Amino acid sequence: MTFEEAHELIKQTLPEKRYIHTLGVVETAERMAVQFGEEVEHARIAAMLHDYAKYFDVEEMRRVVVEEGLDPNLLEYGDELLHAPVGAILLSRQYDLDDAVLSAIRNHTTGEPGMSRLDQILFVADAIEPNRDYPGVDRLRAEVERSLEAAVVATLKQTIEFLLKKSVRIFPLTIETYNDFVNIP
Ligand SMILES: [Fe+2]
Ligand SMILES: [Fe+2]
Structure with a gap:
């Protein structure tokens, strides 16, 4: 699937606000891929498709989790988590996409221990794209100038703090990812 084909699909699939967010993620992921020397075309396609x-x-997404034998925890931590892994599966069924692209889409909400640098770029770009406006977003944007790892850790902390403040459960994989990225004392 080319970037143009992905763009067409997303324009038809997402409501306008989410489409505008997606264009922001594409722009940010593309810039970060150049900055960190990763495959730019993969970053652009993964960003375009990430919220497919x-x-x-x-109910349909929950069915896919069961059918495909995905982590059963996905059914216990809020429906917000479903669209990333389920999106990657549905896209892989219908389109020819690189595994690196599918991995970045799958991991963009929760992260994953040992995630690839392309995964990391999409994970951060989703949180800091220009349309994002929440307390602390500029601090995350500044971390990108330090290093990709610093930006990932800051984004994980932001995500976990947000969930703590809302008093909702935290997906274990996100905690595991945090532990994986924070250096041993
Ligand atoms: Fe998402
Ligand atoms: Fe997103």
């Missing part, structure tokens, strides 16, 4: 399943029917 965001508005799909929740």
